[in-house]
Amino acid sequence: MEYLGWLLVGLLMGGGISYIATRCIKAASDDRSTVAALLRSHFHPIKMDSITISEREFPFRVRADLQRAIDRLFGDDTEVLHFCGVRKEYSHEGVSLADCVIESEHYPPVSIPPEFEEIDIGDENPVRVLKVGLWLLEKNQSRFVVLLTPTGQYGQITGMKFQVGTPNSPEGTKIVQSFFKHLEDAILKAESYRGKTLSLEQSEHSYTGQSTGITVHKLRLVERENVILPESTLKLLERNVIQFVQQRERLSKFKQSTKKGILFYGPPGTGKTHTIHYLSRALEDHTTLLISAEQVGLLSEYMTLARLLQPSMVVLEDVDLIARDRANMNSPCDEILLNKLLNEMDGLKQDADILFILTTNRPESLEAALASRPGRIDQAIEFPLPDDSGRNKLIRLYSEGISLSGEVVADVVRRTEGVSAAFIKELMRRSVQFHIERNGSGEINSEDVSNALDEMLVSGGSLNRKLLGGSGIE
Known part of the structure; x- marks a missing residue:
C-alpha cells in the first residue's frame, strides 16, 4: 500500500509538472517575443494564410556584398518597423x-538580439555581416517581411537564404521582384572583392577571429624596375600580358579571343612568383585569384568567381603537381583533377576577360593536352638563372639600405655564377647579418660576403647548397 501511495504521489507530481510546462510553453507562444506573434501583429488585419513566401539562395562567400546591399536597400524608401x-x-x-508563421506550442521561433560576425575584405575596416535576421518592413504602405538565414547540408554552411513574405497581391509581387533584383545587382557588382588578390578559405577558423570564406591577400609592392629578368623575357612578358590586356577591346572588335593562357617555367627561385606580384599590381583593374595545388578541387568555384569578377587573372602555381603526364599518374583522382582543369580552360567563352598564369619548375613533365595546345597555353615564358647583368641588378636590389662598393659588387657577381635570384637575396641578407655581428659601419665588405658564401655553400654541405639554389656554383 505504501508503494502504491508513493506511486500515486509521483503521478500527481509528474502531471503537475507537465501541466505547468505546457502552460509555460503556451504562455511563451502568446508572448510578443515569439516570431509568430510579431508576424501576426505586423500583417494585421491580413490573415497569415494569405501571405506568400518567396526565396533565393546566394553563395556563402558573398555575404559581404549581400550585407552592403541590405544596408542600402532598407535605408531608402523602405521603412524598418522592427528588426531582430x-x-x-x-x-x-x-x-x-514557414516555421515562424506556424503557431506552435513546442519550441516556437522566438526573437533574440541580432548576431553579427566580422569579415575581412582587405579594407581598413572589416564588414559586419548578420548571421540570422528578421526585418518587418513597409514600402508604399504595403507591409512585408524578410528573413535571412544560413543554409547548407551535412552540417556545412554553403549559402545564405533570403525569404520574403508578402501579401498575395500585385504589389506584393513587385516588392519581391524589386528586392531580389537589388540583391542580384549587388552580387554582380561585387564591390567587396573586385580588383583585389584573393584565394578561397578552406580552414574552419582564423587566428584573427574573423570569418571570411574568401581570403584577401596584401601582396608586397613590386615595381617594374624590381623585375630583374633578361631583356628577351621582359619583352615576351610585356607583349603577352600588359599589351595584350591593353588591346583586349580592339581584339574583341575583330572577333578575337580575349582570354589567354601563359606558362611561366624555369628553375626554382628565378622570379616566377615575384613577377606575379608585379602583374597583380600592374593590372590595376584585374582581380587576381591565387590557386595552390591542394585547392584545385575548388577549381569550379574559383572559375565562377573569375567570371563574376572579370577582368581577372587566375594563377595556378606548381601546375605540374596536378597536370603531369597521364602516364605518370598514380590514381584516377589525379586524372580527374587534370580533366577538371582542362575543361575549365576550354569551357571559357571567347569573350571572357580571363588570363591564366600557370607556373612550373618541371615543364617537361606536363601533360601534352595542356602544354601542347593553343587555347589552353598560348605562350610559354622561360625564367632562366640570372646572367652577370641580372646578378648585378639583383645584388643592388637586395642590398637596399646598406652600402656596397663597386669592387664588392663585381666580386659577388663573379663568385655567384649559376645561382638563382632567390640565392642572391639570401646571400645579401646573410652578408648584412655578418656585417652587423662585427659592428660594421654600414658598408658591406668582401669578408662579409665570403663568410656568407662559406656558410651557404660549404658549411651546410651539398644538400644545403641545393636547397638554397646554389647548386650551379662550381
Whole structure:
C-alpha cells in the first residue's frame, strides 16, 4: 500500500509538472517575443494564410556584398518597423519563414538580439555581416517581411537564404521582384572583392577571429624596375600580358579571343612568383585569384568567381603537381583533377576577360593536352638563372639600405655564377647579418660576403647548397 501511495504521489507530481510546462510553453507562444506573434501583429488585419513566401539562395562567400546591399536597400524608401534575430530550439536545419508563421506550442521561433560576425575584405575596416535576421518592413504602405538565414547540408554552411513574405497581391509581387533584383545587382557588382588578390578559405577558423570564406591577400609592392629578368623575357612578358590586356577591346572588335593562357617555367627561385606580384599590381583593374595545388578541387568555384569578377587573372602555381603526364599518374583522382582543369580552360567563352598564369619548375613533365595546345597555353615564358647583368641588378636590389662598393659588387657577381635570384637575396641578407655581428659601419665588405658564401655553400654541405639554389656554383 505504501508503494502504491508513493506511486500515486509521483503521478500527481509528474502531471503537475507537465501541466505547468505546457502552460509555460503556451504562455511563451502568446508572448510578443515569439516570431509568430510579431508576424501576426505586423500583417494585421491580413490573415497569415494569405501571405506568400518567396526565396533565393546566394553563395556563402558573398555575404559581404549581400550585407552592403541590405544596408542600402532598407535605408531608402523602405521603412524598418522592427528588426531582430531569430532562434528556434532543436532546429538543426535552420529556421524558415514557414516555421515562424506556424503557431506552435513546442519550441516556437522566438526573437533574440541580432548576431553579427566580422569579415575581412582587405579594407581598413572589416564588414559586419548578420548571421540570422528578421526585418518587418513597409514600402508604399504595403507591409512585408524578410528573413535571412544560413543554409547548407551535412552540417556545412554553403549559402545564405533570403525569404520574403508578402501579401498575395500585385504589389506584393513587385516588392519581391524589386528586392531580389537589388540583391542580384549587388552580387554582380561585387564591390567587396573586385580588383583585389584573393584565394578561397578552406580552414574552419582564423587566428584573427574573423570569418571570411574568401581570403584577401596584401601582396608586397613590386615595381617594374624590381623585375630583374633578361631583356628577351621582359619583352615576351610585356607583349603577352600588359599589351595584350591593353588591346583586349580592339581584339574583341575583330572577333578575337580575349582570354589567354601563359606558362611561366624555369628553375626554382628565378622570379616566377615575384613577377606575379608585379602583374597583380600592374593590372590595376584585374582581380587576381591565387590557386595552390591542394585547392584545385575548388577549381569550379574559383572559375565562377573569375567570371563574376572579370577582368581577372587566375594563377595556378606548381601546375605540374596536378597536370603531369597521364602516364605518370598514380590514381584516377589525379586524372580527374587534370580533366577538371582542362575543361575549365576550354569551357571559357571567347569573350571572357580571363588570363591564366600557370607556373612550373618541371615543364617537361606536363601533360601534352595542356602544354601542347593553343587555347589552353598560348605562350610559354622561360625564367632562366640570372646572367652577370641580372646578378648585378639583383645584388643592388637586395642590398637596399646598406652600402656596397663597386669592387664588392663585381666580386659577388663573379663568385655567384649559376645561382638563382632567390640565392642572391639570401646571400645579401646573410652578408648584412655578418656585417652587423662585427659592428660594421654600414658598408658591406668582401669578408662579409665570403663568410656568407662559406656558410651557404660549404658549411651546410651539398644538400644545403641545393636547397638554397646554389647548386650551379662550381
